Amino acid sequence: MDDITIARALHVLAVIVWVGGVVMVTWVILPAARRMAKPEDRIAFFEGVERRFALQARVMTLLAAGSGFYMVHQLGMWSRFLDSAFWWMHAMVAVWAVFTLVLFVFEPLFLHRWFVERARQAPERTFALVQRLHWVLATISLLTAVAAVAGTHGAI
């Protein structure tokens, strides 16, 4: 196996674990948390899951970016970012940038505190909002993954 194949395999592995986790939280964990009767239980359950997932997602975003930029550099693909036909390359970097901001900047700075305080005061509205935001993230990630496969294999 050459270095590009290894980088590609690591890239796809990172995307599977990361995006799969986002989908799991959106489709399974959040609906299960919202069905819990006591707001304190909901917050504790969701916090426990998100704390573990945040670590996994941080490692996977780093691996996806490392392997992705390695391929860009080794295959001389930097000029693709100047060509709108390669919008799916921009989409990959944009999705990665959104997650990086949320996981490495917003979450430790204020997002975590904001969630706990708001969820205690208005649990229904807060969980509904968090679920909507997760739907947006899951949808753009899945669409980007599909576009990336299509783009990589010359279908768009």
Ligand code: HEM
């Ligand atoms: C810093 C961020 C990223 C960079 C620099 C990057 C870079 C790349 C590159 C260079 C390729 C190979 C393109 C080719 O061979 O023509 C690729 C493929 C791919 N990327 Fe990304 N990517 C990034 C983030 C993402 C994200 C966030 C996703 C998913 C949401 C993603 C999903 C994929 C998929 C599914 C492939 C296709 C693999 C294949 O079929 O061979 N990437 N990426």
